[in-house]
Amino acid sequence: MADPMKIRANVVGDSTEVKVLMSHEMETGQRKDAAGKTIPAWFIQNVTATHNGKTVLSAQWGPAISKNPFLSFKFKGGAKGEKVQITWVDNKGDKRTDEATIG
Amino acid sequence: MDGKRREMLKAGGGVTLLSLLVAAGWLRPGDAMAADWNKAAFETKSMDETVKALGGSTPAQSKDITFISTPDIAENGAVVPVGVTSAIPKTESIAILVEKNPNMLTATFDIPPGTEPSVTTRVKMGQSSNVYALVKADGKYYVASKEIKVTLGGCGG
Numbered sequence: 512m513a514d515p516m517k518i519r520a521n522v523v524g525d526s527t528e529v530k531v532l533m534s535h536e537m538e539t540g541q542r543k544d545a546a547g548k549t550i551p552a553w554f555i556q557n558v559t560a561t562h563n564g565k566t567v568l569s570a571q572w573g574p575a576i577s578k579n580p581f582l583s584f585k586f587k588g589g590a591k592g593e594k595v596q597i598t599w600v601d602n603k604g605d606k607r608t609d610e611a612t613i614g
Numbered sequence: 615m616d617g618k619r620r621e622m623l624k625a626g627g628g629v630t631l632l633s634l635l636v637a638a639g640w641l642r643p644g645d646a647m648a649a650d651w652n653k654a655a656f657e658t659k660s661m662d663e664t665v666k667a668l669g670g671s672t673p674a675q676s677k678d679i680t681f682i683s684t685p686d687i688a689e690n691g692a693v694v695p696v697g698v699t700s701a702i703p704k705t706e707s708i709a710i711l712v713e714k715n716p717n718m719l720t721a722t723f724d725i726p727p728g729t730e731p732s733v734t735t736r737v738k739m740g741q742s743s744n745v746y747a748l749v750k751a752d753g754k755y756y757v758a759s760k761e762i763k764v765t766l767g768g769c770g771g
């Protein structure tokens with residue numbers, strides 16, 4: 512199981528700013544190991560953020576997103592104490608969901 | 615007679631097993647994971663192909679798309695911060711493309727109403743290249759570009 516994400520959600524004016532740091536290798540499938548064998552691709556394909564059951568951002572990623580991906584975005588609404596949930600799914604079907612309280 | 619009964623049993627058993635599998639979530643009809651990832655778009659190698667794979671036509675240049683917290687020169691190609699903000703009304707999605715990467719398309723973000731058309735992430739770049747921000751707004755495509763120089767490649771170079 513992958514390590515938990517670090518999520519920060521803060522109210523800025525009338526919107527909520529969300530910053531996420533995920534823990535993932537994001538292997539491109541282009542690199543070779545010491546023996547010259549290609550290291551198979553392993554990367555996050557889908558990211559979804561929800562707030563109060565409503566999707567506030569959904570993303571599709573390719574392998575060119577950096578290792579341990581960072582993502583930041585803002586959505587309108589959101590109050591202190593409410594939750595923001597982030598889910599990712601990688602190309603091996605692994606998934607992880609974490610949530611943070613808006614501060 | 616007897617043979618027919620065997621067949622009936624077999625057919626009945628088959629149906630039960632299948633529905634059990636569906637119920638257990640082993641066979642999800644139209645698995646969301648596979649359907650949500652636009653494989654064709656992520657395998658394209660040029661701007662035109664990518665836009666086509668995303669379902670659009672040739673994008674128009676736009677000055678309303680800006681790069682935020684994006685460097686002119688990146689020291690480490692493995693971690694290049696790229697932020698894109700669109701001032702175009704009804705922005706529906708933002709895509710980030712790196713021209714000289716093996717596959718151009720790096721990421722697409724769907725922006726539902728209520729979310730600000732502004733995202734920041736970090737991308738890998740093999741070498742100095744133009745980075746494109748492709749914005750879909752009100753069904754039309756717009757593009758802006760920025761050159762980022764990389765002093766150290768993202769692929770172990």
